[in-house]
Amino acid sequence: MPHKIFLIGIGPDGITEQAAALLDRCPCVVASSRHRHLVPDGKEIIAITPVQQTLALVAERLQNGPVAVLASGDPLFFGIGRTLLQTVGPQQLEILPALSSMQLAFSRFKEPWDDARFVSLHGREAEHVLPLILPHDKVLVFTDRDNSPNALCARLLACFTAVDDAETPARYEVMVAENLGQENERLSSGSLAEIAEKRFNDLNVVILKRRPGPAAFPFGLESTALTHSRGLITKDEIRAVTLHTLQLPKQGVLWDVGAGSGSISVEATRLCPKLMVYAVEKKPEEQANIKANIRAYGCHTIKLVPGEAPALLAGLPDPDRVFIGGSGGNLAEIIATAARRLRPGGSMVANAVLPQTASAAPDLMRDHGLSVDARTIRVTKIEEKHNEELSPITIIRGRK
Template sequence: MSELFVYGISGEALPPVCVRQLESCTAVVVSKRFTSLLPEQGPRRIAVAPVQEMLVAVADALQTGDVMVLASGDPLFYGIGRTLIDRFGPENVNFYPALSAVQLACACFKLPWDDLVLLSLHGREPGSLAGRILPHTKVMLFTDHRNSPDRIAAILLQTLRKYGDEKRLGKIRVRVAENMGTGDEKLTSGSLTKIAATRFGPLNMMLVEQDLPVMNLPVFGLQEGEIIHSRGLITKDEIRAVILHCLRLPARGVFWDVGGGSGSIS
């Protein structure tokens, strides 16, 4: 079987090794974003979307020769790499990554990212955005045209105002990097209110930062005085301890506590 050569692209030109490899391929998978980087005379072009149609076309092209895939940044980091490995097997796919969007954004922000929380909304349903962002001091978000920085900021604003947390609202800092590695690169920073009122291009990364108090509370074993409740309406410590023991909760997962109390079990 022929092979797949997956090249990550960062910037506005193909790496020389990629150009040389392209000459021996029978087809190239490319998005509209990278079409202008290809030579006019070259292998057959396969659109990257819809993905399932692309996979069928690639499988057909592999019958006659090697196929190249052009992807953004690191194809194995929230990219097309996983899909290609699952479909064609790791033994038939070769990867040549470029700098990822996270690396480029953190370089622009001058921000170490070994302790960064990463959240990809690219082509995904956002779920409870506020619940996924607000518990952390630093969150980097992969955005898309639906989950744009202004929409995300508006959701955080709405949530904090709903619960009357104006103090925290004013302390959250947001930075957005657009079109990184190109001549149109742009950095924007400001409050949630400013970001919610600003419009951004489709290619960007969003950083949400805040200073959170240090909490040294245990995962289990909170005492009655450490849980917010009303008029003593809380399951007593001993009963909660037995319930948590009997539940045998896994390390990861979602447990639904359907009731009308303080939520002290969940």
């Protein structure tokens, strides 16, 4: 029978008697620098990182006896437990969890956590952080040196300031717990602006708590509920079919080119809150409309990109989906750029009002190696006293 790995969680009170007894049985112990003092003399100590190298050494040592792995708190909560389960399997593991820093933080601030979400920012690039945070009213965040509490709060403030939103920041309370369970433990709380001005020890967790805004359904905004100019908005029925055709992923990048009022961006964000949406729009009046709609519906993961495509597309991350609502006469160039940058398995959708656009767009997409399908939608709105025939719209999709 193969030897076992004892995965031992270390809590604020150190190591338990049961864990100590298991540790005594193991000639080899995996531990970080924080936990090395807990290892009895005479044991071989393997550093916990780099993980792949450590796993290879553990596999060798298991030939000679059991191995102990020391980890903070609950090893299955954003810890090495998942990696070990995937690598060696559950049969070879015995797990002894301790209190996690998450539980300690919520207890210190006397805050229930059964309604919270949990996010780890370890190794995350800055542009991927906000879509993980903004959809939730209560979230505990495991930070790292680059994604520190003050940096996180500064990014949130910049996001709200970009759309002239002074109301949403006032709904946030931020709680920071440093060095939990240690003599130099420190608890801080304040507004986004207050925490953004402070500095913190690297060993911390953050709780972001936001007073809920008005409850709203996730899909189906009517045009009258969106700020727009002179009726220049993707009509409700066309918007519904467009979003269906886009087949949005839960996470990823959407370019909304010629975003107009931002109706597609807003509905996409409400459907998929973790999607990174870039609304490209050149008209100042429409840019103001987009900001207003972001504020109204709390869609702060939308990034307004003021200016004209395709030039501005060079600075955006590669998209999983592209919607072309307007091209400003640059349809060929926009499709060429989008097709080149589109990630494998991605798709672009263009809505055409004019017959020449409906004819040109499919050929342009095929020229760049996309498989194309299209549909023309004719909508008759039936009111109590009259019917309204809307102009037909052709929705063209190209898949990579």
